[in-house]
Amino acid sequence: MDAISPSQLWKKRLGDWVVNPYIGCEHGCLHCYCPAMPGVKFHNDGRSQAEWGSYLLPKDGIVEALRRQLRKFTPDKAKRTDWGDGWVLMSFLTDCYTPAEAELKLTRQCLELLLDAGHKVRVQTRSALVERDFDLLAAHKDRVRLGTSLPYLDDVLARILEPRATGPTRRQKMLEKAAALGIPVYVAIAPVMPWTQADELRGIAAWAGELGATEVFCEVLNPKEDNLTGMERVLRAAGRNDLADQIRSHDKEAWAHATLARLRRLAGSRAFVPWPDTGRGWAKHLPVEDADWLRQFLPASSMGGVSPSTFTLGQAERRRSIATKTAIASHTTSDPTNPVVTAKNGVLAPPTAASPIAISAGVTPADSHTARRAAHARSRQPGLSRPV
Numbered sequence: 001m002d003a004i005s006p007s008q009l010w011k012k013r014l015g016d017w018v019v020n021p022y023i024g025c026e027h028g029c030l031h032c033y034c035p036a037m038p039g040v041k042f043h044n045d046g047r048s049q050a051e052w053g054s055y056l057l058p059k060d061g062i063v064e065a066l067r068r069q070l071r072k073f074t075p076d077k078a079k080r081t082d083w084g085d086g087w088v089l090m091s092f093l094t095d096c097y098t099p100a101e102a103e104l105k106l107t108r109q110c111l112e113l114l115l116d117a118g119h120k121v122r123v124q125t126r127s128a129l130v131e132r133d134f135d136l137l138a139a140h141k142d143r144v145r146l147g148t149s150l151p152y153l154d155d156v157l158a159r160i161l162e163p164r165a166t167g168p169t170r171r172q173k174m175l176e177k178a179a180a181l182g183i184p185v186y187v188a189i190a191p192v193m194p195w196t197q198a199d200e201l202r203g204i205a206a207w208a209g210e211l212g213a214t215e216v217f218c219e220v221l222n223p224k225e226d227n228l229t230g231m232e233r234v235l236r237a238a239g240r241n242d243l244a245d246q247i248r249s250h251d252k253e254a255w256a257h258a259t260l261a262r263l264r265r266l267a268g269s270r271a272f273v274p275w276p277d278t279g280r281g282w283a284k285h286l287p288v289e290d291a292d293w294l295r296q297f298l299p300a301s302s303m304g305g306v307s308p309s310t311f312t313l314g315q316a317e318r319r320r321s322i323a324t325k326t327a328i329a330s331h332t333t334s335d336p337t338n339p340v341v342t343a344k345n346g347v348l349a350p351p352t353a354a355s356p357i358a359i360s361a362g363v364t365p366a367d368s369h370t371a372r373r374a375a376h377a378r379s380r381q382p383g384l385s386r387p388v
């Protein structure tokens with residue numbers, strides 16, 4: 001089996017390919033839709049969505065499989081995709097820097113191999129453990145991106161909804177350190193919660209702009225199976241009935257319309273990077289003409305005509321953006337749960353949903369023993385490790 005899999009995430013401009021060293025995620029975020037995706041469901045030995053966060057299955061032999069695959073999978077071949085930009089994402093359907101990675105180092109080994117082979121790698125994580133690998137990222141800053149999700153900056157709320165991930169204010173510091181080293185960074189405001197207010201979005205976007213972020217995405221809350229039920233449960237247990245009530249009354253159509261309003265406001269930004277997922281996501285709850293409007297932002301090969309480069313910042317623009325500081329203008333609609341943010345001179349972006357990919361794992365003796373042992377040990381531990 002291959003370690004690098006083709007990914008539909010090019011539609012969101014995240015990557016044409018993905019490497020997932022693990023199945024499962026120790027962070028156990030309650031909003032997470034990954035446990036409902038085929039790439040997890042069919043590879044986790046029948047574990048339920050309720051068990052998400054309680055298991056981590058390192059992929060046996062992933063490092064050796066990647067080494068083998070890279071003999072033929074050159075950066076030139078990586079570009080031969082619908083979008084053709086060749087970015088490899090680490091990771092999707094898992095976080096490649098959960099606490100176990102500190103010991104197992106599967107992500108570091110994979111990252112090293114990919115970068116040594118000349119590939120472009122986008123790393124996305126909710127963990128400050130990635131700082132351990134800043135040496136690799138800084139040494140290849142011309143072809144890496146490092147991003148984190150910042151749906152809010154409330155560390156107390158994050159401990160409820162993202163129990164084992166690094167807290168959001170610490171994740172901000174992590175990106176600041178990366179930017180200081182010259183590592184290109186981006187921010188995903190993901191997921192935007194029903195209670196998110198304009199000021200909070202504006203604050204995150206302003207901070208990202210000053211950091212010189214290459215992109216800022218927004219992603220809608222994506223209901224899959226019983227993730228909303230789980231959110232409501234932990235919020236009530238923590239005494240946050242105000243937020244739990246909003247989750248209970250979550251309405252897909254209302255949320256799709258609220259999202260669309262954000263996208264329309266953001267469309268004027270040069271760095272507008274929507275994740276429209278018009279094929280089967282929340283856009284199906286919209287009128288046809290609104291879904292068609294969203295389709296214009298899909299990469300060229302999926303709808304014929306619009307180049308992805310139209311919507312991303314070039315290096316010159318980025319430098320200008322840093323120099324002038326991003327001016328953030330905000331617009332608030334009559335819906336208080338529908339704050340809108342635009343960036344005048346650079347960074348910004350909007351909502352989305354999810355898309356599935358297949359996980360594949362290679363198995364060779366090199367790292368299989370350690371990984372299998374760790375998988376068994378960790379799947380027996382109810383509490384797993386503490387967050388970084």
Ligand code: SF4
Nearest residue numbers: 025027028029032095
């Ligand atoms: S870190 Fe990402 S993959 Fe892991 S549980 Fe949270 S949202 Fe899901």
